[in-house]
Amino acid sequence: MVISKKNTNKLKIINPSGKIEANFFELVYEVARQIPKGRVTSYGAIAACLGTKLSARMVGWAMNGAHHANPKVPAHRVVNRKGMLTGKLHFETPKKMEQLLIKEGVKIKNDTVVDFEKLFWNPLLELEF
């Protein structure tokens, strides 16, 4: 799988066949999958990493399909920029997200990641397309 920056500086995933896949979503998933266990990042950070920082909404929105994505996407490690688990309601059960994070060693308080800044994983720094 190849990732390239074609026109407009938007990133797109291109299969070996040269066919363009559902760019945005797949790309978001791709980045999300890179998030280390026990770490978290924000929608905006992912968006910025993809070059579409102005549309963080799309990143979160893309997560709608993350459930039936393959391979599995650790969507629970993605929160908004304040560290709030705003997407918990979109999981199988509202508690799922929090439980998954706690399981990985991330502490949650009031639907917010404790020490968010410390656990924050910046795709811009860790990844390079």
Place this chain on the structure above:
DNA sequence: CGCCTGACGAAAC
């Protein structure tokens, strides 16, 4: 087709 809707984020009130 145009209009509405977001798991966001920043800026304007």
Place this chain on the structure above:
DNA sequence: GGTTTCGCCAGGC
């Protein structure tokens, strides 16, 4: 300083 508005853009209706 909490609330609303707007930009963003793909998809559903």
